[in-house]
Amino acid sequence: MGYIELMDISKSYNKQRNVLNGIDLQIEKGEFFVLVGPSGSGKSTLLRMIAGLEEISGGTLKISEKIVNHLPPKDRNLSMVFQNYALYPHLTVEQNILFGLNAQKVDREIQQKRLEETAQMMGLNELLKRKPRELSGGQRQRVALARAVVSEAPLCLMDEPLSNLDAKLRANMRIEIRRLQKRLGLTMVYVTHDQVEAMTMGDRIMVLNDGIIQQVGEPIDLYNKPSNLFVATFIGSPKMNLGKAILEDSNLIIENVLTIPFEHLEMPKNLKSRNLVIGIRAEHMPYGDENQQVQNVEIVNVEHLGNETLISFEVGTELWTAKWLGQWLIQVGDKVPVHISVENMCFFDEDTGNLIQEATFTHKQEVVRR
């Protein structure tokens, strides 16, 4: 039994086209759950339905095992942080934080006590008398968080709370929100379009596209076992390299240009005689040394990230990117050997886009468990 249960939830604004379709989902108590997807995929709509701000067109929504489809927002015992923070411009920081408690007629003394605690926790003590317009973006964000914290609601909903901040501040706030959630034991439903945010913050992630759930799972699972091409390209940066492929004899022919032998690996039966799309992560195409099977490719772009180097090359019509550790002083136009191995590839069905077989390497290496 989840804390929040969505059963076959759907939503349409105009009764013609569904914005959300057949959403089945369980969110556990104390979990940091991230909804991620491109813009327009219906993330906000879903979040707002959980909040009670949007009517549910079909299906059942339960919170704490109670059906809440028609419960007004105030009775759902939750707090919400908006992308634009929704601070009241005419009120001071203090009044903003206490706005909700005032509306709920919480006792004055309790209000003051909670205000002090929250201001302390969020480092807002010096700013309490200021108006929102006298604050920086990061400070406003903090006030918005404080408003959620002070309500002491067990469930917190956030809709792209970090997208108005600059990159550095965003990285800080990611950690801060995450720590806050763990410390207060909040159940968090967090909406973002940024897969990095999703990967770094979520206990579990749901990938949404066009109103349909693509995959739900832990960040690592989404990365290693993307259940379809959409998730494969959406999660991870640089994105997973894709190429059309077919099996011929004991070779894999990618985009009609790369021929990769299966070597000692057994060729899985379910891959035979069908159109495939293979996917391989950038970090799984290292510089090839002599005793390895290599492909010689011509470099079309080099990006230096400091500790890593991104090398792009063409494979048929696709542009692939490999990530090599360290600093490689190579030029555009150089030919370099790249080790591309079948065991690092995920196989997808070209027609449906669904995963047929995940990469086999994960079972052997890289995943460190303690």
Add this chain to the structure above:
Amino acid sequence: MTMPLSKKIVFYSLLIISALAVFAPALMAFVMSFMDNKDIMTGSLPKSLSFDNYLKAFEQFPLLKYLFNSLIVSVVITIGQLILSSLAAYAFVFLEFKGRDILFFLFIATMMVPFEASIIPNFHIIRDLNWIDQYPGLTVPFFATAFGTFLLRQNFKQIPKELREASQIVGMGDFKFYLKVVLPVAKTSLVTLGAYGFLTSWNMYLWPLLSTTNDTVRTVQIGLKQLQTQEQLNDWGVIMSGAIIVIIPTLILLFLGQKQLQKGLTEGAIK
């Protein structure tokens, strides 16, 4: 902007001349209000200036009473307009109901009906309610204004929907949200509408003339007219002094309103 000096001089002299032309009647009235009747009639330059006309205006006519009536009527209309238009605008922006937009356009369409066209039905209603010669008769017909609702709706639309949603989550009802958030946030446009409403009602002429029969509730604009017709030979000095007194509140309000407006505008600019 850079402009050759010669061009600047031409522009500014033209501006000054047209400003004088526009302002000339008011200026003349101002000067005439201090002159005695003989000088005015002969059209000569004033030999002496005095406050006699002002004293006469207050002595001969119940000018204070008129001013007081005007004040009451204008203030009541202004408040009524602010309350009704802000409530209507709130509904058009924050409440969702079927046919809201169509209703709004119908509402706006009434802006195209001039007040003169509805004067007769309005008069009938006032008469049937026995509101002739009463403050309600002078004020109530002006409470509902499409223009005010339109102005405030445009302004309320600037308020992010998220503010309402945040208040819904903490369980705040519509009316409280209207009082505690919408009105304070839209303060500037409320002041604008208030100033506009006050000035229009202060300068109202036709309706007070129709809906009053005696001096008890008559407004100052009608009073002015009476200054003119009570004697065979018009005492222009007195009339002009009356006119000057009447425009003083307007001027004060304009100056104050302007300041407030500028403050509000710059406040909105720094987000």
